[in-house]
Amino acid sequence: MTTIKRQKMNRLYKILLLLLASINICSAQTIEKASDNTPKVIECPLLKQDFVIFRTQLQKSYPSLYRFNSKKNIDRLFDNYFLSINKNTTQIDFLAEIKLVLSYLQDGHFYAGASPELKQYFDENAxxxxxxxxxxxxxxxxxxxxxxxxxxxxxxxxxxxxxxxxxxxxxxxxxxxxxxxxxxxxxxxxxxxxxxxxxxxxxxxxxxxxxxxxxxxxxxxxxxxxxxxxTECKNQKPDPDKYLSIDYKKGGIALLTIKTFNGEIFDQTKENYILFLEQTFKEIKDKKIDNLIIDLRGNGGGRDTYGSLLYSYLTNTPFEYYTSLESTSQKLTKNDLSSYKPKENPSEDYFRGRNNLATQKPSLNNFAGKVYILIDGMSFSTTAEFCAIAKSNNRALFIGEETGGGYFGNTSGNAVELVLPNTQIYVSIPTTKYVLSVKKDKYSNRGILPDYKITPTINEYIQDKDVQLEFALKLADQKTKK
CATH class of the missing domain: 2.30.42.10 (PDZ domain)
Known part of the structure; x- marks a missing residue:
């Protein structure tokens, strides 16, 4: 038996012992009767069973357990929480604990959601x-x-x-x-x-x-x-009809807005992202634009190739995007591309972003002028990847607030969709660790920090004043006049 297999067996054996030892503690509890309009109460042994399934799936599928924390700390977290489950509790309380554990792992691509029964409680009775x-x-x-x-x-x-x-x-x-x-x-x-x-x-x-x-x-x-x-307000903004737009301002300034990189949304709105960029940057060149503002606020990401394609229009030289992609069982680098054989089922292929491991080429009609990028906490995933490459290559000035996605990469890709059998809590676990080809930074756990931090006041927010865009337009105009 190999050392790795022996370690896995020892870990599973330890979990099994903990589970068996805890049953006596749990078995003394009596299940409470929940009314129709209160959250369901789950028996203690069933909660432990769900937690073991949750932990086992994380260790099996999630490649970044120790990206921000040591193995010792993570194992202690799991063991301590398991031992703390010693009484019957509601689905809500268990959902809270699952969210607490996931938050400690420091990955924004995790998701833990309520069961249909619990959602109904929140909608109708809470x-x-x-x-x-x-x-x-x-x-x-x-x-x-x-x-x-x-x-x-x-x-x-x-x-x-x-x-x-x-x-x-x-x-x-x-x-x-x-x-x-x-x-x-x-x-x-x-x-x-x-x-x-x-x-x-x-x-x-x-x-x-x-x-x-x-x-x-x-x-x-x-x-x-x-x-x-x-309690809901009636002034909620509806979803936009279009997610891609270009607007030309005075003084040779273009405003490019990209609200998503999600290809499925583009299918719904009948927008062609690739064609849009091609036509837009040709138009920018024909108009002799000197300053380009790219608005990526609220853009939660999407297809990783859409991020690298956008950057290809901001450079006139070849560039690197990812240095590696990693699952719990395999690591893929640029040198492995020629021998990599993707799985027949695309939904099971961990490394769908492998094309970005190759050296990327600049696109025709690439832009050589000054670039300003608007960012905020929802500039996430693919959006943060693009911003990191632009930041690392000193290609743009960033305005707004720190991105929601990390500078060095993220863990995303295909996700394992897990429904815990007893609590029916839904958990989404990302399976691919993306490492970006970026220069060193003094922070290992932060996003892309803005060169100009602009945060709207509460009055500006309620009045819907776009102070971040106003600042970018003034900055671009000043640079033009110099």
Whole structure:
């Protein structure tokens, strides 16, 4: 038996012993009867069984368990949590713990979702925090509310005696993100505060809210919890009709907006990404444009080849994109391409991004002028990869907020879709570790940091003022006049 196989057997044997030893602890518990409008309570042995399945699948399929943490720390995390499962608990509480474990692994491509039964509970029965709020750094503000007593822009100081920044830090522990990046956590929390607050702090009938009024006086108000459907704002932005656009501004400035790299979305909107870039950069050349702004805010990624193709229009020399792709069983580099044989079923092929291991060529009509790229916490996955290559090659100035995706790469690709049998919690596990061909950076666990950090104030956000784009346009105009 090889050393690796022996280690795996020892690990599985240890897990089995822990599972058997815990049954006596769990068996003394009696299952509680859940009503139709409360989350289902799961027996302790079944929770342990689900956790073992979850852990085993992670170790089998996820190649980046130790990308940001040592093996010793990860094993301790798994063992300690397993031993802490000693009583019956609800699906919500177990979902929270799964999210906590995934967040510790520091990968924004993980996803853990509620069972259909639990989703129905959240949609129809869960009483939640009644305000929609937005965090800007360590402060939180009301965005919209059906409670006339708390107007938009009101600053929330505490909820039920807990300071708002402490609440934010607590909830951050349950939200996945690449490395130590927080901008993506902010986006998720801003859109789902009600959910994460309920997940972590439990259901509460009312909330004592401390806030700062417009005259800067500290006041308190008590608000009752509400069904989520009764808290929704009506000013939600609809999905755009088009995800690709080019706009020409005064002073020889072009604004290229790419809202996604997702090929399936382009199929729905009947947009041809490859043809769009080809036509757009030819047009930019014909118009003799000197300054190009690329807006990638909110672009959560998509096909990795779309990122390298975009960069090929910003360079006139060959370039490297990935240095390696890695699964739990194989590592692929540029030197392995000639001998690599992809699986017959494309959905089972870990290395769909292998074309980006080869040296990439510049595209015809590539742009030689100045480039400014707008980024934020939802500039993720493929988008962050493109930004990392542009940053590493000093090809652009970045404006906005740190990307949600990491500078050195990510773990994504095909995902293992796992439904835990007893709690019915859904977990998505990425299976390919992507390593980008970028220069060294002082941070190993951060995204692409902006050259100009521009964060809208709460007033600018509510008034829908695009201060990041305004800054980019002024900067480009200044560079043109020099």
């Amino acid at each position: 009483k939640v925090f009644p305000l929609q709020i937005r965090f800007i750094n360590d402060n939180a503000y009301v965005v919209c509310s059906k409670k006339e007593s708390l107007l938009p822009e009101t600053e929330i100081l505490s909820i039920n005696g807990i300071q708002i920044n402490e609440i934010k830090e607590k909830l951050f522990q349950y939200i996945v993100s690449d490395g130590k990046i927080e901008t993506k956590k902010y986006v998720i929390l801003n859109n789902n505060f009600w959910f994460y607050y309920r997940l972590v702090y439990g259901e509460q009938s009312d909330f004592k809210i401390e806030y700062k009024s417009k005259d800067n006086k500290i006041k308190t108000i008590n608000l009752s919890s509400e069904l989520y459907k009764n």
